[in-house]
Amino acid sequence: MAEHERHDLDVLVVGAGGAGLRAAVESANAGAKTGLVCKSLLGKAHTVMAEGGMAAAMANVWPEDNWQVHFRDTMRGGKMLNNWRMAQLHAQEAPDRVYELEEWGALFDRTPDGRILQRDFGGHRYARLAHIGDRTGLELIRTLQHHTIHRAVEVFMECKVLGLLKDGDRISGALAYWREQGTFVVFAAKAVILATGGAGKIYKYTSNSWEGTGDGHALALWAGAELIDMEFFQLHPTGMIWPPSARGILVTEGVRGDGGVLRNSEGERFMFNHIPEYFKAETADSVDEADRWYDDHVNNRRPPELLPRDEVARAINAEVKAGRGSPHGGAFLDIASRRPEEYIKRRLPSMYHQFKHLADVDITKEAMEVGPTAHYIMGGVRVDADTQATVVPGLYAAGEVSGGMHGANRLGGNSLSDLIVFGRRAGESAAKYALGLPTQPTVDQTEVDRLTTEALAPFGRDQGENPYTLHQDLQAVMQDLVGIIRVEAEMREALERIEALKNRARNVRVEGHVQYNPGWGEATDLPALLAVAECVTRAAVERKESRGGHTRDDYPTTDPMWSRVNNRLTMDGDGIVVNQIPLPEMPDDLKKLFEEAF
Amino acid sequence: MASTAYTARLRVWRGDASGGDFVDYEVEADPGEVVLDVIHRLQAEQTGDLAVRWNCKAGKCGSCSAEINGLPRLMCMTRMALFGEDQVVTVAPMRTFPIIRDLVTDVSYNYEKAKEIPELELVPRPPEGYRMFQQDIERLQEFHKCIECFMCQNVCHVIRDHEENKPAFAGPRFFLKYADLDMHPLSAKGSTSAVRDAGLGYCNITKCCTEVCPEDIHITDNAIIPMKERVVDKHLDPLVWLGNKITRRKDSRD
Numbered sequence: 001m002a003e004h005e006r007h008d009l010d011v012l013v014v015g016a017g018g019a020g021l022r023a024a025v026e027s028a029n030a031g032a033k034t035g036l037v038c039k040s041l042l043g044k045a046h047t048v049m050a051e052g053g054m055a056a057a058m059a060n061v062w063p064e065d066n067w068q069v070h071f072r073d074t075m076r077g078g079k080m081l082n083n084w085r086m087a088q089l090h091a092q093e094a095p096d097r098v099y100e101l102e103e104w105g106a107l108f109d110r111t112p113d114g115r116i117l118q119r120d121f122g123g124h125r126y127a128r129l130a131h132i133g134d135r136t137g138l139e140l141i142r143t144l145q146h147h148t149i150h151r152a153v154e155v156f157m158e159c160k161v162l163g164l165l166k167d168g169d170r171i172s173g174a175l176a177y178w179r180e181q182g183t184f185v186v187f188a189a190k191a192v193i194l195a196t197g198g199a200g201k202i203y204k205y206t207s208n209s210w211e212g213t214g215d216g217h218a219l220a221l222w223a224g225a226e227l228i229d230m231e232f233f234q235l236h237p238t239g240m241i242w243p244p245s246a247r248g249i250l251v252t253e254g255v256r257g258d259g260g261v262l263r264n265s266e267g268e269r270f271m272f273n274h275i276p277e278y279f280k281a282e283t284a285d286s287v288d289e290a291d292r293w294y295d296d297h298v299n300n301r302r303p304p305e306l307l308p309r310d311e312v313a314r315a316i317n318a319e320v321k322a323g324r325g326s327p328h329g330g331a332f333l334d335i336a337s338r339r340p341e342e343y344i345k346r347r348l349p350s351m352y353h354q355f356k357h358l359a360d361v362d363i364t365k366e367a368m369e370v371g372p373t374a375h376y377i378m379g380g381v382r383v384d385a386d387t388q389a390t391v392v393p394g395l396y397a398a399g400e401v402s403g404g405m406h407g408a409n410r411l412g413g414n415s416l417s418d419l420i421v422f423g424r425r426a427g428e429s430a431a432k433y434a435l436g437l438p439t440q441p442t443v444d445q446t447e448v449d450r451l452t453t454e455a456l457a458p459f460g461r462d463q464g465e466n467p468y469t470l471h472q473d474l475q476a477v478m479q480d481l482v483g484i485i486r487v488e489a490e491m492r493e494a495l496e497r498i499e500a501l502k503n504r505a506r507n508v509r510v511e512g513h514v515q516y517n518p519g520w521g522e523a524t525d526l527p528a529l530l531a532v533a534e535c536v537t538r539a540a541v542e543r544k545e546s547r548g549g550h551t552r553d554d555y556p557t558t559d560p561m562w563s564r565v566n567n568r569l570t571m572d573g574d575g576i577v578v579n580q581i582p583l584p585e586m587p588d589d590l591k592k593l594f595e596e597a598f
Numbered sequence: 599m600a601s602t603a604y605t606a607r608l609r610v611w612r613g614d615a616s617g618g619d620f621v622d623y624e625v626e627a628d629p630g631e632v633v634l635d636v637i638h639r640l641q642a643e644q645t646g647d648l649a650v651r652w653n654c655k656a657g658k659c660g661s662c663s664a665e666i667n668g669l670p671r672l673m674c675m676t677r678m679a680l681f682g683e684d685q686v687v688t689v690a691p692m693r694t695f696p697i698i699r700d701l702v703t704d705v706s707y708n709y710e711k712a713k714e715i716p717e718l719e720l721v722p723r724p725p726e727g728y729r730m731f732q733q734d735i736e737r738l739q740e741f742h743k744c745i746e747c748f749m750c751q752n753v754c755h756v757i758r759d760h761e762e763n764k765p766a767f768a769g770p771r772f773f774l775k776y777a778d779l780d781m782h783p784l785s786a787k788g789s790t791s792a793v794r795d796a797g798l799g800y801c802n803i804t805k806c807c808t809e810v811c812p813e814d815i816h817i818t819d820n821a822i823i824p825m826k827e828r829v830v831d832k833h834l835d836p837l838v839w840l841g842n843k844i845t846r847r848k849d850s851r852d
Binding site: 350468517518 | 628729
């Protein structure tokens with residue numbers, strides 16, 4: 001086979017969102033020869049769309065806040081299924097990572113005395129989210145992007161990784177192709193950090209950008225790593241639902257944090273009717289208490305609109321099913337009647353802009369129509385909490401692609417902080433591992449040849465499947481059969497349909513040539529999309545209970561047996577298998593935090 | 599598809615670096631859709647290899663810039679209802695950057711210019727942490743709204759049709775960055791020399807950049823003009839110049 005362009009590196013970071021950029025900075029600072037490869041242009045990753053903020057117990061607004069409270073909120077929001085050590089490290093280190101961003105140029109909104117302002121979000125006991133209006137992700141990515149280009153990091157833009165390479169058990173690099181030229185490139189790397197984000201594109205209605213095709217989940221699985229808890233897919237309760245073209249686009253939780261409320265077609269603040277037992281003690285049960293809370297968090301309990309996202313999504317779904325939905329099948333999100341125009345425009349400029357341009361709705365005067373949208377996968381690559389190492393030597397994962405940190409449901413604001421806390425840790429440990437290896441592992445040329453042949457096969461067919469159609473068909477299967485409310489029979493049917501789609505995918509045809517060909521891009525995304533969809537479905541069939549981002553109509557309650565284990569997915573030959581492994585045991589001093597009264 | 603669907607007439611530029619031309623298509627559309635939706639349908643149903651760059655489809659990433667009926671716009675924020683149903687909608691790539699394929703251009707010029715900007719350096723962090731006041735950072739937060747769609751660069755007449763000016767000219771997007779360095783309340787050093795060297799003087803404030811900014815950033819009024827004033831104050835005021843010569847003081851802010 002042909003000689004491909006080759007780059008020899010210590011550490012290759014795959015993905016240039018928050019986690020990837022932060023990992024690359026740390027790896028380069030540690031002296032490792034670092035490369036960063038991303039499917040899009042630098043600065044366009046899905047992190048750019050994050051809105052509300054990053055959670056960190058800096059206690060700038062509420063001095064009562066500290067890492068222990070943040071840790072407890074995170075674990076409770078995740079229905080205690082989180083990897084406790086990750087949740088602890090996250091809560092402890094997030095403030096330092098935020099201050100570091102400030103030092104690198106991020107301009108967070110300020111308190112009256114000039115410190116970083118923090119805003120309220122669902123599931124967080126205190127106002128805890130450092131933010132820049134409703135464009136926090138943009139600020140995060142731009143700050144890290146400009147910091148990265150001044151470090152010794154080689155950036156490979158618009159370049160897609162097709163497979164990981166191994167030398168025996170350990171990682172030896174990755175094979176990728178340049179989207180612009182369509183030529184292949186071999187990255188010989190001692191360590192690879194997956195920071196590829198999520199997989200929202202397995203669903204029809206999603207807040208994710210096109211890049212969220214689960215590449216890293218699939219790459220890890222294929223390379224012999226383990227995935228955990230893939231059934232937990234967060235439906236963000238507030239996505240746009242109208243017009244159809246905008247369906248799925250995110251409406252920040254900041255709208256509710258800043259005073260917005262949800263109403264049904266009867267004008268009722270229905271969330272008061274959907275407070276689960278688990279959160280009763282900490283949630284306001286009257287409108288008066290809920291409204292007082294904005295000014296006094298100590299003596300009042302949180303409004304039910306700020307319950308964790310899984311609860312709010314289920315409530316909206318229930319209202320629609322009961323016939324009290326908005327005209328286009330969602331709920332009304334109203335901030336217009338509750339806050340002055342000037343405040344809304346200052347706090348939520350991007351929401352104002354988005355609704356004005358895409359829906360002809362002025363959110364300072366009218367309510368928004370919203371409904372659940374596939375937003376975030378809690379499940380992901382199983383990693384060591386301290387080092388982000390997988391079971392494959394040399395392979396690391398950070399950010400959304402990793403699993404464990406968020407348990408069964410992620411709290412809003414905990415993602416951006418997750419990216420920078422564990423991006424840094426992954427960069428540090430991957431660099432250490434790589435610098436400790438005396439020689440570059442050998443690149444497996446047979447595997448390189450196999451991957452390139454497979455990637456080019458769609459060009460050789462005179463007839464075959466349209467990759468766009470296949471992707472749309474997969475999205476319909478997942479949306480209809482493995483969506484917000486799941487039942488066994490439908491999921492079994494989904495598995496059969498996914499199997500049929502896998503067969504069709506072997507016969508994909510792409511027209512034209514290899515240069516900047518989006519049809520080919522779609523074709524090369526399909527294997528990962530199908531693998532991740534199958535993982536989500538298999539794990540969802542297995543978990544016979546309802547918890548967090550996994551709701552079963554046939555098993556509507558939480559089952560204590562399932563609170564002690566993670567679902568683990570691995571490759572067995574060509575098939576994906578699920579089994580259960582014990583949840584890491586929390587030490588007693590941390591357990592005590594959950595005994596205290598709210 | 600809603601019952602309001604109609605057949606839209608699109609004229610899309612197809613080709614690569616060696617040349618190309620507009621191709622006419624008829625494709626189903628809805629007034630509630632945006633141009634990018636219709637381009638995607640065209641890809642999925644008629645021409646699978648039509649190259650277009652996009653990411654978020656929500657106006658936040660700045661990837662899908664194009665010239666639509668002659669005006670620079672984000673395809674994802676341009677609603678079909680803007681045009682008559684029988685009107686031909688022409689979609690062309692940005693002209694200032696070399697063509698890669700179809701609607702995709704080579705914007706690497708911008709990434710090279712970004713690298714030339716000095717890194718922000720703040721004064722040392724005091725033990726109690728940095729303090730900045732909202733009113734002092736608001737003008738910079740306006741600059742930080744930039745989504746790097748590069749449409750301001752695309753319309754800037756200094757480089758549009760003037761390839762020869764590119765080496766010496768950073769362009770409006772990056773004048774925002776230089777202004778950021780100079781105006782940051784805690785910046786340890788200024789950027790007036792750097793922005794002068796980045797070609798600020800080429801700009802004769804025609805405000806084309808401001809007009810096309812999808813984030814409504816007042817690039818000319820709030821960044822470029824103040825920076826021009828700062829450059830003049832710093833480097834061209836004879837009294838300041840003389841003062842610097844006599845005292846031989848190295849200004850800590852530049």
